[in-house]
Amino acid sequence: xxxxxxVDNNTIIDRYFHGExxxxxxxxxxxxxxxxxTGYSDIFLRNAIKMGINLLGLDAVxxxxxxNDHTWGLGELVKLYTEAACEGHECKKTMIIAHPDAFLDxxxxxxxxxSMMSVNQLKKSFSLxxxxxxxxxxxxxxxxxxxxxNNSFEAKVPIGKTLRNNTxxxxxxxxxxALVYTSExxxxxxxxxxxxxxxxxxxxxxxxxxxERVYDVIGGFHLLNPSQHKLENTVEYLKKCQxxxxxxxxxxxLRSKICLAQAMNIEDVGVGLELDYR
Numbered sequence: 001x002x003x004x005x006x007v008d009n010n011t012i013i014d015r016y017f018h019g020e021x022x023x024x025x026x027x028x029x030x031x032x033x034x035x036x037x038t039g040y041s042d043i044f045l046r047n048a049i050k051m052g053i054n055l056l057g058l059d060a061v062x063x064x065x066x067x068n069d070h071t072w073g074l075g076e077l078v079k080l081y082t083e084a085a086c087e088g089h090e091c092k093k094t095m096i097i098a099h100p101d102a103f104l105d106x107x108x109x110x111x112x113x114x115s116m117m118s119v120n121q122l123k124k125s126f127s128l129x130x131x132x133x134x135x136x137x138x139x140x141x142x143x144x145x146x147x148x149x150n151n152s153f154e155a156k157v158p159i160g161k162t163l164r165n166n167t168x169x170x171x172x173x174x175x176x177x178a179l180v181y182t183s184e185x186x187x188x189x190x191x192x193x194x195x196x197x198x199x200x201x202x203x204x205x206x207x208x209x210x211x212e213r214v215y216d217v218i219g220g221f222h223l224l225n226p227s228q229h230k231l232e233n234t235v236e237y238l239k240k241c242q243x244x245x246x247x248x249x250x251x252x253x254l255r256s257k258i259c260l261a262q263a264m265n266i267e268d269v270g271v272g273l274e275l276d277y278r
Contacts, residue, residue: 001027001029001181002276003025003274003277004026004272004274004275005024006025006035006048006271007024007039007043007047007271010249011270015272019043019271021250022037022069023070023193023250025190026053027179029138029141035077036061037063038072040072040073042073045073047271056084059137061095062097062137063096063099065173067193070193071103074116075117093125094126096127096129097137097143098130099131099176102130103117103118103119106171109160140182144180144201144204144205144208147196147197147201149197151233153197154200155197158171158172159171178190180208182209183215185244185278186214186243187205187214188218189205189217189218190218191218192250193220193251194219194220198223199233199238202217214243216245217243218249219248223252224253226256231256231259234256238260238264244265245266246264247268
């Protein structure tokens with residue numbers, strides 16, 4: 001599996017790409033091509049063009065969860081496909097894979113932080129597979145679906161409200177999911193923001209894949225000014241996992257990265273980074 005970072009908060013020095021507070025990864029696995037999240041704007045497309053990556057041939061778009069910094073690029077993808085079809089380019093109807101709650105209305109104090117596109121709008125341009133259950137994309141790559149939340153220190157605080165069945169309720173971001181790749185050296189876990197809790201995600205990935213070894217975790221860890229209790233427990237858990245490395249980025253603050261780096265090998269992430277796993 002090869003993963004290329006199209007969108008991250010940071011960019012790699014002397015690689016002249018665009019960055020924004022969002023996530024988008026281009027993933028190639030077993031001859032198939034996937035887009036994991038679409039960031040906040042059109043920069044995933046602009047960066048892909050600079051990198052020579054053609055997004056017209058995607059096998060699926062995987063959405064980690066429904067927040068704007070992961071979904072607002074979907075409208076730009078619709079434009080890309082529509083314009084390509086008008087120009088006579090071959091463009092198949094790509095599948096979107098996500099949790100069923102990913103496209104519900106979401107807000108904080110009335111401010112819209114959810115997807116700009118509803119399920120009905122998306123159906124016009126994509127086929128949809130919305131699943132709470134794990135979905136194998138290839139023999140080695142899986143969408144985890146709804147993450148079990150079993151520890152005492154993660155995913156305890158709601159993030160705004162979500163509209164479900166015409167009723168506003170606290171949003172614990174149950175739609176937050178991740179990808180897992182079963183490499184020869186252990187699991188490679190790819191997260192968006194880890195609202196479900198990065199430790200919960202790892203535990204669930206180990207359970208559904210029946211694999212205890214964790215080789216790498218890349219993505220947002222949702223450690224933004226975390227409580228000391230949450231940070232200490234997260235570091236201790238990840239230390240026990242004995243990962244070869246971690247690539248904590250996006251929604252992981254400097255203090256948290258420093259604490260993580262004292263216990264394990266943490267590598268930098270930025271737009272243009274390429275990672276290969278066997």
